[in-house]
Amino acid sequence: MKRSGQVTAVVLAGLAVFVIREAVTYDYMTAIGPGGGFFPLWLGAILLVLSVGLFVQVTATETRPLEPDFFPRRGGLVRIVTILVAIAFTAALLKPLGFRLTMLAFLVVLLRVLGRQHPLVTAAIAVIGSFGVAYVFTHWLRVALPVGAFGI
Amino acid sequence: MESLELLAYGFSIALEPTNLAFAFLGCLLGTLIGVLPGLGPAGGIAILISVTFSLDPIPAIIMLCSIYYGAMYGGTITSVLVNTPGEAASAITCLEGYEMAKRGRAGAALAIAAIGSFIGGTIATFGLVFVAKPLSTLALRFGPVETFALLVLGLSLIVGLGGASVIRALIAAVLGMMVAMVGIDPNMGYPRFAFGVLELTDGFDLVPVVMGLFGLGEILLNVEKQITGSLAAPMSSLVPTRRDLRDSGAPILRGTAIGFFLGLIPGVNAVIATFASYAAEKRLSRNPAGFGTGMIAGVAGPETANNAHHIAALVPLFTLGVPASATIAIIMGAFMMNGLVPGPFLFIERPDVVWGIIASLYVGNIILLVLNLPLIPVWVSLLRIPYPILFSLILGFIVVGAYSVSNSTFDIGVMAAFGVIGYAAKKLDFPLAPFVLTLVLGGAIERSLRTSLQISGGSFRIFATSPIAATLLAVAAAVAVIALVGGIRAARAGRRSGAKAE
Structure with missing residues (x-):
């Protein structure tokens, strides 16, 4: 399960970077308060941190082998x-x-x-x-x- | 007293012939879904939402709620007869129910499960009546600051108490919010993350997404293995003995209490309630060693807890607008598709909807009892239909359901894409409940956060100045910390046992 967890974490980190890049094209703050980029930017940043956390977690603690039926026959x-x-x-x-x-x-x-x-x-x-x-x-x-x- | 008058008003709505007919149909379809292994209540409701498109809001929601608790009972039938739970909460019933079936006592097990579900569901509905009004009155004081804090608490409970890895649950929650933010910005009114695709300007429709995640995703998991047909243990008399009834009385009452109180807490799913009930019965039994050999208390308690839990889990939805599970989040989506926003204002603006649905829960429990006992042989015969035929028909239904949301083939593609995501999530141990919860609530979370920050001029201190919000956020933080510490301990224990094994 370790390798699958690591690959997932990398894919999620890539998605987070993509969301952050898109979010910065919208206003972060406007005259009346947070703009359209505020929430996506924070979500992207949180996902990036969580992806790193997942990578570290599976690398450090995952001991289960890949289940035999993980990939379909x-x-x-x-x-x-x-x-x-x-x-x-x-x-x-x-x-x-x-x-x-x-x-x-x-x-x-x-x-x-x-x-x-x-x-x-x-x-x-x-x-x-x-x-x-x-x-x-x-x-x-x-x-x-x-x-x-x-x-x- | 006021609650009872409102309940009487609700009965006048629930007993209208049309609503009664849709409650009946919902119970029938729900039981069918519960009987079919591999298709849980969430998937079933997601698939069948399309059937309710042409209905008025009240019969539509009554039907979906009936499907919801019909599926709970249907799951019991397969647990007892073929040792295969139709849905996760019925898994514990296999332990005693299937043992009873092997000894030719399947009929008694199913009858006690039906009676226990009826009693648990009825008492829990009474509880709902008396808890709902005061809670919704309290929630009326909530502004955007308190609403945001409440949504964060609901989310933290689902993430923290859901039983899955906290980090995976958090990722699922963030991904759900990301899907929810595609489309029109809730405060500014311009499209985001639509990438010039016209169909994405309005965001993802809930129905194709949940149909894919729960319906198609489950079927892909099932067809991965060689699927062959039919099973089913022999049936016996459905009449329980006097001893069965005597041995089930106390477990049914305890199951009701356990199920109801655990159901009030978002994130504590029905599986936890049924296992807690089973553990309580085993501990309190005069013959604990007999558990595992077909003790009827092990069927009566958990089955009652299961039904009481599912009724109680509607309390946070009706009163606070916070769905307690993935299935209820889908029901909340159905409310919203019908222009209804669950929460305290619904009690004021549409008492006919709220009390009509609450009364229909009573009616549904009676329908289930009357319907299911005589129909058990029919459900058993359904289990003999080969799975390839069932799955093919369900897939056809999913495709037409996804299309009929807005007569768009784009939605079929969305459904297929989320089917693959649901399949991958199961394989990689990502829970889907936080995803669906934030998918449904993402807009409300963003709107309440941004409105709060508009009020405060961008300062997060506003969440500390409201006592209700501060308390809710403190509880949310405590739940998160407890879950994280628990997760770290579990990981360490897993690593130690892994090292020992090596």
Whole structure:
């Protein structure tokens, strides 16, 4: 856990420096009191101190080895990446293709990658999860979902 | 007396058919969420907030509160039947509940848990009624100086008593505030940290952020391992024996007291309350050696403490506007999305909301009791649905929920990004409660600090001149010091044991 803690501390310190650099572009103090840069500057400074504190703490006291399942195994990594890529594609295709078709594809992909079911089960769940959910959201909850180029 | 009249007024609102229907639906969905391992109350509420977008504020909040305590009971079902807590506070129930299930007494364990939850929740709601009014009256005296001090105290309690590493909890709190400060400057009115991105000008919406952190983050953790389906122990009669009832009476009363008083303190989470109750029952038992083999007192006490805690944890939110946990911070966000600011002014400006919701807590407890006992076989059958199917559907729901906040695909991206952050936070031992707390309260913290400094002409002395603020800040400092000293001692002890092991 020591190395992961040290890397985290360095990344956080970098974020703190970035926030401080951005904060100084806003007013620290104005005629009526603290300006827009006051709070971010202090937060950035506090995060920087805490990052250094975390680095020192994990370096001095961390004795736990990295847990064996800290990094996902290949299968787990494939499932995680698939979910994130599927979400990215959904966000990109939602408006051009419409909610129903995009969600149908999203669910088919996830159902096939996360587990193995009979194709009919996959199809049924994907249809309920896309066309069924669209019906609930648009008719019952009055939430407008995008309709795509095919009018679906 | 005035409180009872207001409560009667609250009942007239809570018992309206629409509100009753949403309380019922919330209990049903909450129990479902509790039953599904890997999805806690915070994640469940975050995911389901989108369902309440089209509702009026009162039914929306009633439904979210019902989901909240429904999830608590749902977590118990899986603890007893499959030795897998649906949420952390039910973990202790596995010890005795699952042992009872193995001996064919799952029905009695679940029935006692439901009865204990009902009694604990009802007594705690009564407590809430009598504590809420005086506390909110006191809080009405608060100006920006006292408000800032109170928020700092709430934050220090969450950071100090949350059980995680203090330094990691502080970092999480600062990061939450940084996310909250993206968007329009609360005092000056110009955008900050938006980097020219139009969608960031209004800041991050709470819903996609919490959906990502708690919903997607949890699912990513779960799918990391090979996920396979269904479990479930055999069920027995749901009717507890006369001896079960006799053995549970005192633990239920003690659990109520422990849960209620610990619930009033922000940062003392339900896990601490349930473990304290379990420890008390074991210590007070005539047969302490029997604990671990299926003692019903070990189910009755902690389950009651759990429910009483969750009702009591609403007291700081309603009276002071300080959420006591991540889940309640999300509920607070739902209040704010509906144009309501929890705190003392809500008692004056919207008594219908406050008392309607408090009365709905009673109603919800009755619904849970009536609903859950007959439906236990249904929940058990749900556990047989393969996880890949459940997770796929939940992911679909998260995506549509994130989108429907403001009909923006940008929010789906925000949700995914915070899902990865939530996943990484879990891996790296960073607690999420301080993050969500400051995400919700960041604007209020900054506004009250800057307004206080405007009043004082930039001098921090103003926080020492107000007796209330000075006291609150002194308590906050004491909590921080105690937590830091405790953390240093724990680290030293860990290093010594590590050196010995080598």
